[in-house]
Amino acid sequence: MATALLVSGCSAGAASGGAAVADQGAERACAGLQELIAARTAGTLAATDLRAKLGQVYNDALASANPILRARAVALFADATTMAVGGQAPTLSADLQAMTDTCEGLTS
Numbered sequence: 831m832a833t834a835l836l837v838s839g840c841s842a843g844a845a846s847g848g849a850a851v852a853d854q855g856a857e858r859a860c861a862g863l864q865e866l867i868a869a870r871t872a873g874t875l876a877a878t879d880l881r882a883k884l885g886q887v888y889n890d891a892l893a894s895a896n897p898i899l900r901a902r903a904v905a906l907f908a909d910a911t912t913m914a915v916g917g918q919a920p921t922l923s924a925d926l927q928a929m930t931d932t933c934e935g936l937t938s
Contacts, residue, residue, distance in 0.1 A: 852936035855893030859903060860933035862887040867926060881910035896936070902929040 852860070866883045869875045875883070884906050891903035906929055909919035 851896065853894050853896065855890050856896050856899050856933075856936055859887050859890035859894060859899060860936065862890055863926075863929055863933060867930070870926075877910070877913040881907075881914040884910040896932075899929070899932050899936075902932050905929075 862883065866875070866880070866887065869883070870880065884903075888903040888907040891899050894900060902925065905921070905925045909922040909925055912919045913922070
């Protein structure tokens with residue numbers, strides 16, 4: 831049993847506090863993010879639509895055990911909320927890139 835605990839404690843997910851593991855919530859959030867980025871690139875996303883889509887990404891991320899992914903989703907949802915009420919979100923592009931990088935770094 832001690833060996834099993836030692837081995838599980840050394841896995842990538844355990845070593846990073848679960849931050850590198852792609853669980854179901856993370857997978858849904860990252861898939862939603864990819865769809866959102868494609869729509870944004872195509873220019874077919876109004877600020878209110880951006881907020882709605884990021885709201886879904888945010889909800890999916892909250893279902894994940896990944897604390898970094900959840901934090902990135904909070905930042906994106908805050909950006910989208912600011913934009914939806916007519917404000918500026920100068921960090922949106924950087925926050926999208928940070929979440930994309932987080933998604934790309936996940937392991938199954």
